[in-house]
């Protein structure tokens with residue numbers, strides 16, 4: 001695939017926009033190096049749990065925090081990356097009070113003085129009800145947000161005519177639009193009233209969209225009267241502490257690039273786990289001609305492999321592939337992991353006497369993956385190990401249990417004998433309130449929930 005240049009106005013890059021601990025300054029610098037090397041051009045600063053980004057949005061940064069932010073902005077400029085600074089005032093802003101807009105302006109001004117030229121206002125994940133005074137003045141949630149955004153956009157344009165200004169709506173995906181989050185006609189009002197130079201962020205048909213089609217993007221563009229900038233949560237993992245996603249940027253055709261104004265990924269909270277997600281995003285942004293997400297994944301995984309040096313010795317590609325496939329994408333496992341699962345599932349539905357060689361096939365894959373998880377404790381890159389260790393611990397536990405179960409049942413005479421494990425005991429294994437609550441309601445294949453059948 002030959003690289004193709006995207007127009008410089010196309011925003012391609014990364015949103016630090018997840019819940020949880022923000023990335024460290026060193027991680028952000030490493031990110032900027034990746035981005036510059038791979039042709040990504042935009043970094044959107046929006047860590048939900050930077051207090052001054054959201055909960056305490058009115059408070060300016062103290063001198064030391066401002067200095068650190070200034071360094072970040074400088075690091076982007078050095079690499080010719082666009083640094084977009086975002087505020088999320090929606091939890092408690094009073095839209096009709098001019099002092100609130102003044103406060104936002106002062107917050108942006110502090111960051112502008114540090115070198116930023118690009119700004120964003122985010123209204124995702126907030127209560128979508130207006131205070132009485134705001135409702136009286138604006139009539140709708142959308143009109144209130146447009147007033148604030150347009151005022152700040154005017155200021156930003158005046159300060160930096162080349163800068164971009166982004167806006168995240170309260171209904172930011174197809175499902176929310178259908179449910180009329182933000183009130184009836186919310187997106188239509190935005191389309192009409194939001195200054196035409198403001199870019200609107202959009203996550204696709206869902207918050208975490210398996211696919212984003214050209215048709216979907218065009219539909220959204222019609223309502224918003226501008227092509228959306230995709231805020232892509234495909235690799236975000238803040239909503240599930242047991243998972244991470246290192247599969248490819250997939251389910252978005254190259255033709256989507258013409259239907260949107262940008263592609264920005266909000267990826268895994270653990271920075272070191274984002275190599276393949278961001279490498280493959282960059283590959284899609286630049287690809288010309290055919291696009292094969294799996295091929296892009298395999299190429300990126302090969303590039304990532306040297307990071308898996310174990311006490312100075314390289315890991316085997318096949319091991320990393322199995323691990324990567326086990327933590328692939330939200331809606332699917334990679335083929336190696338899917339094959340492992342399918343063989344275990346098939347074995348458990350059949351009498352052990354009929355297992356034959358399939359039990360060995362399962363065992364080989366399971367042992368390989370489990371042993372690799374164990375060996376990762378020797379990773380030279382300790383930050384990578386720390387990012388992985390909780391999740392691979394759980395994977396190892398489950399593989400270990402299945403291996404022992406299958407080994408036990410395969411022994412003559414054990415077919416109907418009860419199986420126990422000394423390492424998987426009630427209370428310490430799959431225990432705790434969350435796990436118990438999870439067992440109360442069972443999700444059906446069609447997405448609905450049913451109470452679990454009472455234990456027999």
Ligand code: GDL
Nearest residue numbers: 017018019124207233236238239
């Ligand atoms: C969201 C949040 C985002 C979070 C993501 C995944 C948007 C616009 N907002 O809804 O901060 O990381 O889901 O949990 O996506």
